[in-house]
Amino acid sequence: MDALTSGQSDRDAALGDRYGSATPSVGPWNDTITSLLRHRSVRGYRPDPVPAGTLETLIAAAQSAATSSNMQWSSAIAVTDPAKKKVLAEIAGGQKHIEECPLFIAWVADMARNQRISDQEKVDFACMPWLETFMVACIDVALAAQNAVVAAESIGLSTVYIGAMRNDPVRVAELLGLPRQAFVVFGLCVGYATEKAVGEVKPRLPQGIVLHHERYDAGQEAKLRQSYDAEMTKFSQRHELQAATWTQRVLNRLGPLRSMNGREKMRTALASLGFEIR
Amino acid sequence: MDALTSGQSDRDAALGDRYGSATPSVGPWNDTITSLLRHRSVRGYRPDPVPAGTLETLIAAAQSAATSSNMQWSSAIAVTDPAKKKVLAEIAGGQKHIEECPLFIAWVADMARNQRISDQEKVDFACMPWLETFMVACIDVALAAQNAVVAAESIGLSTVYIGAMRNDPVRVAELLGLPRQAFVVFGLCVGYATEKAVGEVKPRLPQGIVLHHERYDAGQEAKLRQSYDAEMTKFSQRHELQAATWTQRVLNRLGPLRSMNGREKMRTALASLGFEIR
Numbered sequence: 133m134d135a136l137t138s139g140q141s142d143r144d145a146a147l148g149d150r151y152g153s154a155t156p157s158v159g160p161w162n163d164t165i166t167s168l169l170r171h172r173s174v175r176g177y178r179p180d181p182v183p184a185g186t187l188e189t190l191i192a193a194a195q196s197a198a199t200s201s202n203m204q205w206s207s208a209i210a211v212t213d214p215a216k217k218k219v220l221a222e223i224a225g226g227q228k229h230i231e232e233c234p235l236f237i238a239w240v241a242d243m244a245r246n247q248r249i250s251d252q253e254k255v256d257f258a259c260m261p262w263l264e265t266f267m268v269a270c271i272d273v274a275l276a277a278q279n280a281v282v283a284a285e286s287i288g289l290s291t292v293y294i295g296a297m298r299n300d301p302v303r304v305a306e307l308l309g310l311p312r313q314a315f316v317v318f319g320l321c322v323g324y325a326t327e328k329a330v331g332e333v334k335p336r337l338p339q340g341i342v343l344h345h346e347r348y349d350a351g352q353e354a355k356l357r358q359s360y361d362a363e364m365t366k367f368s369q370r371h372e373l374q375a376a377t378w379t380q381r382v383l384n385r386l387g388p389l390r391s392m393n394g395r396e397k398m399r400t401a402l403a404s405l406g407f408e409i410r
Numbered sequence: 411m412d413a414l415t416s417g418q419s420d421r422d423a424a425l426g427d428r429y430g431s432a433t434p435s436v437g438p439w440n441d442t443i444t445s446l447l448r449h450r451s452v453r454g455y456r457p458d459p460v461p462a463g464t465l466e467t468l469i470a471a472a473q474s475a476a477t478s479s480n481m482q483w484s485s486a487i488a489v490t491d492p493a494k495k496k497v498l499a500e501i502a503g504g505q506k507h508i509e510e511c512p513l514f515i516a517w518v519a520d521m522a523r524n525q526r527i528s529d530q531e532k533v534d535f536a537c538m539p540w541l542e543t544f545m546v547a548c549i550d551v552a553l554a555a556q557n558a559v560v561a562a563e564s565i566g567l568s569t570v571y572i573g574a575m576r577n578d579p580v581r582v583a584e585l586l587g588l589p590r591q592a593f594v595v596f597g598l599c600v601g602y603a604t605e606k607a608v609g610e611v612k613p614r615l616p617q618g619i620v621l622h623h624e625r626y627d628a629g630q631e632a633k634l635r636q637s638y639d640a641e642m643t644k645f646s647q648r649h650e651l652q653a654a655t656w657t658q659r660v661l662n663r664l665g666p667l668r669s670m671n672g673r674e675k676m677r678t679a680l681a682s683l684g685f686e687i688r
Contacts, residue, residue: 147470150470150473150474151470156466156469156470157463157466158463158466158467158470159460159461159462159463159464159465159466159467160461160463160464160467160565161467161565162564162565164442164445164560164561164564165467165470165471165561165564165565167442168471168474168475168557168560168561169470169471169474170474171474171475171476173476182437183437183438184437185435185436185437185438186437186438187437187621188434188435188436188437188617188621189436189437189438189439189443191434191617191620191621192425192428192429192434192436192443192447192617193443193446193447195428195614195615195617195620196428196446196447196448196449196611196614197446197449197556197559198449198451198559198570198571199614200571200573201659201663202612202656202659203660203663203664204614204615204620206620207620207621207622207626208620208621208622209622209623209624209625209626210621210622210623210624211624212624213624216624240626242620244628245619245628245631246660246664248628248631249657249660249661250661250664250665253657253661255661255665256665257664257665258664258665258666258667259663259664259665259666259667259669259670259674260664262670262673262674262676262677263676263677263680263687264576264670264673264674264676265664265670267545267548267595267676268573270545270548270549270552271548271549271552271595271596274548274549274552274553274556275552275555275556277553278475278552278553278556278557279446279556279560281475281476282442282446282557282560283442283443283446286440286442286443287438287439287440287443292476293476293478295478295546298542308622308624308625308626309625309626309627310626311626311628314626317545317549318549333474334480336473336474336477336482337473337482339466339469339470339473341523342469342473342482342484342485342486342520343465343466343469343485343486343488344485344486344487344488344586345487345488346487346488346489346490346491346494346586347487347586347587348485348487348518348586348587348588348589348592349587350522350523350526350589353523353526378480379527379531381479381480382481382524382527383527383528383531383533385479385481385537386481386524386528386535386536386537386538386543387528387533387534387535387536387537388536388537389536389537391537392537392540392542392543395540395542396537396540396542396688398540398541398542398545399540399541399688402541409541410674410677
C-alpha cells in the first residue's frame with residue numbers, strides 16, 4: 133500500500149468510526165486531521181509519569197490559541213500531589229482517573245489577573261461585571277485547553293475533561309488557593325491510557341443535523357436523529373451502557389434536576405467567588 | 411541539517427516568536443505542536459475559494475472534540491452568500507475580512523436542538539434554564555471550533571474568530587434564521603491569507619504568569635509582566651499599534667464601558683432569544 137492509499141484508508145476508517153454509516157464527503161485531509169478524529173476521552177491511566185517538559189509543551193500550545201483582544205483570561209494549575217488529586221476525585225463524584233493520572237491540569241477562568249492591573253493602576257474596569265466578559269473568559273479557557281488536548285494526543289498521551297470540578301467550585305478554589313474572581317472551569321487528566329481504557333471512538337450526530345448552509349435548517353433532523361439513535365444503540369450494546377439511544381440519553385441527562393449534581397447553584401457559587409455576572 | 415536538527419530549530423523559532431526572551435523549557439515536540447504555536451489570526455483574505463469538501467473536513471474535526479456528556483450542544487452555519495457576509499461584516503463594526511473570506515462559519519450554541527427532544531417526547535427538561543447549562547453549551551462550541559481551526563491551519567488555511575457577532579446577537583440570529591434558544595457565540599473567517607495579512611505571531615504572557623504548580627501563585631507576576639510589557643512594546647513598535655505595553659492595552663480595553671460595543675446588554679439580548687440563565 134503506498135502512502136496515499138494508506139492515508140485514504142486511515143481517513144475512511146476514522147470517518148467510519150466517527151459517523152457510522154452517515155459518513156460525510158470530506159475534502160482536504162492529513163494525519164493531523166485523522167488524529168483529531170481519533171480523539172477518545174480516556175478514564176483509566178497507567179502510573180507512568182509524563183516526560184519532563186510535557187506540561188510546558190502543553191501550556192505553550194494552549195497559550196498559542198486565539199484569545200479575545202489578547203486579554204489572556206486563562207491560567208492553568210498543574211496538580212500532581214496525590215493528596216490533592218484525591219480530594220479533587222472526591223469532589224468529582226469519585227472519578228478514580230483523577231487520582232490515577234500522573235498530571236492533572238485545572239483550567240482557570242482567571243479574571244483576577246486583569247483585576248490586579250485595575251487595582252494597581254487605580255483604573256476602574258467598567259467592563260468586568262458582565263455576562264459577556266465572563267463568557268469570553270470561559271471561551272478563552274476552552275480554546276486554550278483544546279489546543280493542549282490536541283498537543284497531548286499528538287505525542288501519544290490521552291486526556292479527559294473533568295467538568296465535575298464545577299460540582300463544588302468553591303471547594304476547588306479553596307484547595308487550589310485561587311484568589312477572588314478566579315474559578316476552575318474544568319479539569320483535564322493527562323497520561324498514558326491503560327489498554328482497557330483506550331476504548332472506542334464515540335459516534336457523533338450526522339453532519340446533516342449540525343451543519344447548516346446559509347440558514348438554520350432542521351428539516352432533516354427527525355430522520356437523521358433516528359439513524360444516529362440506531363448507531364448509538366449498536367455502540368451502547370457493545371459497551372453495555374444503559375441508555376440505548378442517544379435520544380434516551382438526552383432525556384435522562386437533561387430531564388431530572390438531580391443529574392446536575394448541584395450545579396444549578398453555579399450562579400450563587402460564582403457570586404461567592406467574586407464574580408458579578410450581570 | 412538533518413531532520414532532528416531541523417525540527418529543533420523549528421521548535422526554537424516557534425517558541426522564540428511566541429515568548430520572546432521568556433522561552434519556557436519544553437519537553438516532547440513535533441510538527442503538529444510547532445503548527446499550533448505558529449497560529450496567527452488573519453484579517454485579510456484572497457478571493458480564492460477553499461477546496462471542495464473543506465467545510466465537511468472542518469466540521470468532522472469539530473465534532474470530534476470532546477462534548478460534555480455527549481450532549482453535542484453546537485451547530486455550525488456556513489455562510490458564503492456575499493450579501494449575508496456584508497451584513498455580518500457591518501454588525502461586526504466593518505470587519506472587511508468577513509466579506510473577503512470565501513467561507514464564514516457561524517458557531518452556534520444550539521440549545522434548541524435538545525429542547526426539540528423535550529418538546530417531542532413531552533418530557534420537561536429541568537436542566538435547561540441554568541447558567542451551568544448555558545456555559546457548557548458555550549464551552550462545547552469553543553472546543554469544537556478550536557478543532558476546526560487546528561484542522562484548517564494544518565491544510566494551509568488561515569482563520570480569525572469574530573467575537574463581534576455578539577455586538578448584536580438578535581440581528582445575527584434573525585439573519586441566519588435561528589430558532590429560539592440558539593445564538594451565534596462567535597464567527598470564524600476561513601480562507602487563504604493575503605501576503606500582507608499573514609502577520610507576525612503575537613507574543614503571549616510568560617508561562618511563569620499563567621502556569622501554577624499545585625496552588626495559584628502570583629508571586630512573580632509583577633516582574634514577569636514588566637518583561638512582557640517590554641516584549642509587547644517592541645511588537646507594537648513593529649506594527650505601529652497605539653498602546654505600547656500590554657498593561658496599557660488591558661487598561662484601554664477593560665476600563666471604559668464603550669469598549670464593549672453594547673455587549674453589556676448580552677443578558678437582555680439572550681433573554682429575548684429564549685435563553686434562561688439562572
